[in-house]
Amino acid sequence: xxxxxVVCVKYVPDAAGDRHFAxxxxxxxxxxxxxxxxxxxxxxxxxLQIADDADDAEITVVTVGPEDxxxxxxxxxxxxxxxxxxxxxxxxxxTDVVGTSLVLAKAIEKTGYDLVVCGMxxxxxxxxxxxxxxxxxxxxxxxxxxxxxxxxxxxxxxRRDGDAATERLEASLPAVVSVTDQSGxxxxxxxxxxxxxxxxxxxxxDLGDLDIDADEVGLGGAWTAVDAVTERPARTQGTIxxxxxxxxxxxxxxxxxxxxx
Amino acid sequence: MAEVLxxxxxxxxxxxxxxxxxxxxxxxxxxPVALALGAGAxxxxxxxxxxxxxxxxxxxxxxxTDYLVVPKVDALQAAYDSVSPxxxxxxxxxxxxxxxxxxxxxxxxxxxxxxxxxxxxxQGPVATQSAFAAAYSTKSRISKGTPVITVKPNSAPxxxxxxxxxxEALAVSFGDTATGTKVVSxxxxxxxxxxxxxxxxxxxxxxxxxxxxxxxxxxxxxADSLGAAVGASRAAxxxxxxxxxxxxxxxxxxxxxxxxxxxxxxxxxxxxxGMQTSKTIVAVNKDAEAPIFDLVDFGIVGDLFAVxxxxxxxxxxxxx
Ligand SMILES: Cc1cc2nc3c(=O)[nH]c(=O)nc-3n(C[C@H](O)[C@H](O)[C@@H](O)COP(=O)(O)OP(=O)(O)OC[C@H]3O[C@@H](n4cnc5c(N)ncnc54)[C@H](O)[C@@H]3O)c2cc1C
Ligand SMILES: Cc1cc2nc3c(=O)[nH]c(=O)nc-3n(C[C@H](O)[C@H](O)[C@H](O)COP(=O)(O)OP(=O)(O)OC[C@H]3O[C@@H](n4cnc5c(N)ncnc54)[C@H](O)[C@@H]3O)c2cc1C
Numbered sequence: 001x002x003x004x005x006v007v008c009v010k011y012v013p014d015a016a017g018d019r020h021f022a023x024x025x026x027x028x029x030x031x032x033x034x035x036x037x038x039x040x041x042x043x044x045x046x047x048l049q050i051a052d053d054a055d056d057a058e059i060t061v062v063t064v065g066p067e068d069x070x071x072x073x074x075x076x077x078x079x080x081x082x083x084x085x086x087x088x089x090x091x092x093x094x095t096d097v098v099g100t101s102l103v104l105a106k107a108i109e110k111t112g113y114d115l116v117v118c119g120m121x122x123x124x125x126x127x128x129x130x131x132x133x134x135x136x137x138x139x140x141x142x143x144x145x146x147x148x149x150x151x152x153x154x155x156x157x158x159r160r161d162g163d164a165a166t167e168r169l170e171a172s173l174p175a176v177v178s179v180t181d182q183s184g185x186x187x188x189x190x191x192x193x194x195x196x197x198x199x200x201x202x203x204x205x206d207l208g209d210l211d212i213d214a215d216e217v218g219l220g221g222a223w224t225a226v227d228a229v230t231e232r233p234a235r236t237q238g239t240i241x242x243x244x245x246x247x248x249x250x251x252x253x254x255x256x257x258x259x260x261x
Numbered sequence: 262m263a264e265v266l267x268x269x270x271x272x273x274x275x276x277x278x279x280x281x282x283x284x285x286x287x288x289x290x291x292x293p294v295a296l297a298l299g300a301g302a303x304x305x306x307x308x309x310x311x312x313x314x315x316x317x318x319x320x321x322x323x324x325x326t327d328y329l330v331v332p333k334v335d336a337l338q339a340a341y342d343s344v345s346p347x348x349x350x351x352x353x354x355x356x357x358x359x360x361x362x363x364x365x366x367x368x369x370x371x372x373x374x375x376x377x378x379x380x381x382x383x384q385g386p387v388a389t390q391s392a393f394a395a396a397y398s399t400k401s402r403i404s405k406g407t408p409v410i411t412v413k414p415n416s417a418p419x420x421x422x423x424x425x426x427x428x429e430a431l432a433v434s435f436g437d438t439a440t441g442t443k444v445v446s447x448x449x450x451x452x453x454x455x456x457x458x459x460x461x462x463x464x465x466x467x468x469x470x471x472x473x474x475x476x477x478x479x480x481x482x483x484a485d486s487l488g489a490a491v492g493a494s495r496a497a498x499x500x501x502x503x504x505x506x507x508x509x510x511x512x513x514x515x516x517x518x519x520x521x522x523x524x525x526x527x528x529x530x531x532x533x534x535g536m537q538t539s540k541t542i543v544a545v546n547k548d549a550e551a552p553i554f555d556l557v558d559f560g561i562v563g564d565l566f567a568v569x570x571x572x573x574x575x576x577x578x579x580x581x
Binding site: 015016019021025039096097098101120121123124126127128129130131132133135136137139140141142143144145147157160161162163164165166167168169170171172175180181182222223224225226227228229230231232234235237238239240241242243245246247248249250251252254255256258260261 | 272329330331334354355356358359361362363365366367369370371372373374375387392393394395396397398399400401402403404405406438441442443444445446447448449450463487495505506511512519520530531534537541542543545549554555556557558559560561562563564567568569570571572573574575576579580
């Protein structure tokens, strides 16, 4: 029986460029170059490895995002995923995490799944909560923040390095997992992969296809409201001294003056 | 008066500092009611009472240790149902964020994570958050349901404020999904005796420039002279020189100490995301062009192997 893996990938503004908020206080996605959230590359990588170890597996990548979010799907397809689902609807603009989890859960249920793989956090919102919300909505176990993951028979096993301890976890499929950037370097798409990705199917779904009311998502339907955004003044550069043999002493004098010593 | 539910992070009854900070913030919104789970839950009451908790709800069951996250969500929901709070506050740890996330979905509420400040507002609590590696600061609130908010360490002062801290046992019934994810084994992290990274007033970090696991002794010696925690860049962690639990940055810990000292760290955006809000930033780097110097209050362009030991000696000498 085929193992159906769904990977959630987010399209985010490039952290290396300037990231802004638009006038409605949502993330400016027009002005910024977007890409597949780097932390979701680790999710795609682990899905590919799990698929390799399975007799038979199919990987679907899913994103909720604007037209350009197709770029994120193409990248995941060129890494080796089999097909893609793009949830795209003008009414989605400004959706918060509760709304996003609702949309993703419906899309994943529609696609069909045995295993959902997410990144540990997006590189823009960086909340790190969506996988837990998905598990709650889907009513399946969460095996999250994993630095190691494997699937054997109908069981997913993983290792979670928490603040106080390292835990070994186990759950029966279907389940939602999220993986950290300690789970293993993500592969680069090969030229063959990039060419093949162009022919892979990308299905588009809108809110109607998922039976979601527009007032449950978007800026108006959001469970959270952003009232103000202020750009922080850039830190003004302080004193910079070249070490001529007394650097450590100069630093100590500064720390003493600031009352740290 | 309105009650605010506070989720307690404790180790065998010893309450961790971020929870005491939450109690300070909770008192701005109403009367704190604390929820402590697991072994030692009742032992938290005295400390929580001293910091303003009017009531302490406790529950212990093997499910809290044997299964991941969901049993704690079941308990938090039971507390939520019994208290009907005006807000639910949790610390911003990986686990507590997931507990918050699931509760928010269950009770149909919005969720704000990683708040760095919290004030009472006309339409409920107003949270300040840092966005895009601390380049922006935002003010948000929950527009549907009961606010569920997680707060980063060092976001508020710890202020004692005596309250009853009456202990009440909370009845928790576990749902079908509680036993879904089994914790097969748990290996506690060895204590280094140094302060906890996210809570420390001073953090001393090393990066690729430290050039070897054994050389981290130089960084540790400075940290110990200052009573500081030790941090590392991802490059140092990936090289296997220091444990991942000490990584500072986007995918490591985010720290906001009074003083951050970066040695042999270039200052990539993902590193900055985790330390940019430190009050005072100091760097030692041999490259005058390193981006970390854009952030510093005081920077030394030089070899860390010359500068850091000299600094350590000087700190020790001054402290006597
Ligand atoms: C600066 C900033 C602050 C925000 N603060 C809040 C807030 O306080 N409250 C709130 O409700 N919303 C907030 N949002 C909106 C929220 O981040 C997004 O709505 C949402 O996509 C989920 O949160 P996340 O990206 O932080 O996800 P995370 O929980 O960090 O993402 C984890 C994983 O979930 C998957 N995933 C996340 N989003 C998508 C997607 N659109 N498509 C496919 N997979 C996805 C990916 O696998 C990802 O690695 C904020 C957004 C920004 C940019
Ligand atoms: C998705 C993602 C997440 C990431 N998350 C994190 C994160 O959480 N934390 C993090 O730190 N990084 C993170 N990174 C990695 C980040 O982009 C950088 O690669 C990393 O921070 C570099 O570490 P570094 O500054 O130690 O090394 P480098 O950038 O190599 O800098 C080393 C510095 O040491 C200096 N140096 C060398 N020798 C000496 C000497 N003897 N004396 C003084 N100075 C010396 C050099 O001049 C140089 O500036 C992430 C990257 C990605 C893509």
